[in-house]
Amino acid sequence: MSRDLGLSRDPADDDDSYSGDTSGSNDKRRRTRTNFTPWQMEELEQAFLSSHYPDVFGREMLARKLDLAESRIQVSYSSVISIFKNILYKVVQRHS
Numbered sequence: 315m316s317r318d319l320g321l322s323r324d325p326a327d328d329d330d331s332y333s334g335d336t337s338g339s340n341d342k343r344r345r346t347r348t349n350f351t352p353w354q355m356e357e358l359e360q361a362f363l364s365s366h367y368p369d370v371f372g373r374e375m376l377a378r379k380l381d382l383a384e385s386r387i388q389v390s391y392s393s394v395i396s397i398f399k400n401i402l403y404k405v406v407q408r409h410s
Contacts, residue, residue: 350390354380358387362394 350358361368361376368376368391370384377384 348382348386348390354382358390358394362391366395366398367391 357376357380361372365372373387373391374384377387380387
């Protein structure tokens with residue numbers, strides 16, 4: 315039972331690559347979007363249901379299992395938590 319949480323991974327993307335123009339006065343580099351495979355999404359969702367706030371060891375284990383950088387796992391969890399809170403807020407507002 316897979317849900318679209320707005321996170322998808324393109325296998326062609328390099329997890330540690332950056333994009334954007336760095337020639338201007340703003341030298342901040344932006345990380346490319348990680349597009350998860352359906353299998354990775356299912357694993358992330360299952361892990362999220364087990365623990366909404368995994369520790370660094372849990373994230374590292376999941377990263378190894380999914381062949382991703384731990385930072386990508388951390389960012390995906392942050393995104394899912396944000397989406398989850400947003401949905402929960404809207405549901406509460408409807409029933410208030």
